[in-house]
Amino acid sequence: DAKTTQPNSMESNEEEPVHLPCNHSTISGTDYIHWYRQLPSQGPEYVIHGLTSNVNNRMASLAIAEDRKSSTLILHRATLRDAAVYYCILRPPWDGGSQGNLIFGKGTKLSVKP
Amino acid sequence: EAQVTQNPRYLITVTGKKLTVTCSQNMNHEYMSWYRQDPGLGLRQIYYSMNVEVTDKGDVPEGYKVSRKEKRNFPLILESPSPNQTSLYFCASSFSQGGNYGYTFGSGTRLTVV
Numbered sequence: 434d435a436k437t438t439q440p441n442s443m444e445s446n447e448e449e450p451v452h453l454p455c456n457h458s459t460i461s462g463t464d465y466i467h468w469y470r471q472l473p474s475q476g477p478e479y480v481i482h483g484l485t486s487n488v489n490n491r492m493a494s495l496a497i498a499e500d501r502k503s504s505t506l507i508l509h510r511a512t513l514r515d516a517a518v519y520y521c522i523l524r525p526p527w528d529g530g531s532q533g534n535l536i537f538g539k540g541t542k543l544s545v546k547p
Numbered sequence: 548e549a550q551v552t553q554n555p556r557y558l559i560t561v562t563g564k565k566l567t568v569t570c571s572q573n574m575n576h577e578y579m580s581w582y583r584q585d586p587g588l589g590l591r592q593i594y595y596s597m598n599v600e601v602t603d604k605g606d607v608p609e610g611y612k613v614s615r616k617e618k619r620n621f622p623l624i625l626e627s628p629s630p631n632q633t634s635l636y637f638c639a640s641s642f643s644q645g646g647n648y649g650y651t652f653g654s655g656t657r658l659t660v661v
Contacts, residue, residue: 469650476654479650479651534605
């Protein structure tokens with residue numbers, strides 16, 4: 434399974450943008466890049482995903498490098514409610530062997546200061 | 548509201564007493580999965596199901612059973628719980644095909660086996 438590398442922790446000030454990086458140098462051409470976050474005492478929550486092009490939704494933006502070996506999750510204005518562990522995960526297609534398994538690494542713990 | 552519902556949220560039981568943790572989704576998802584989360588080990592897949600009557604082992608299946616008789620339900624069964632199964636459990640669901648769908652997770656079940 435392709436792996437991802439993320440910083441252990443990051444800090445941000447409230448109402449400022451946050452850029453959370455992720456390296457995935459062994460990504461295959463068919464892997465989707467998914468981001469989830471887990472707030473304290475809650476289940477993981479889907480944030481955004483993409484394949485090649487940058488993506489935007491109501492929660493965040495995803496910027497994918499041209500060679501797809503890295504990506505960045507962008508929170509445009511961090512709030513206190515965004516304090517969570519953010520996971521960058523590669524989801525392969527259903528071609529056998531992957532079990533649909535999301536491989537959760539340790540993620541990035543984001544702290545937001547008022 | 549689209550959601551994955553797990554019950555119970557908290558459970559304390561004794562070694563050897565059979566228990567079932569229920570999981571239900573209302574999104575017509577084909578794929579369902581169980582994870583456990585332990586400090587320092589992250590989230591690990593226990594069992595998964597591609598569709599009704601189709602289940603398979605994940606990375607840590609020992610001591611667990613599952614069934615998928617209906618599309619919406621995917622119960623996790625511990626026939627003879629042991630203290631090493633004390634953990635936080637999450638159920639997740641998704642559409643099956645490709646990597647172009649996010650997972651929806653339940654709120655979790657905190658199980659303590661004494």
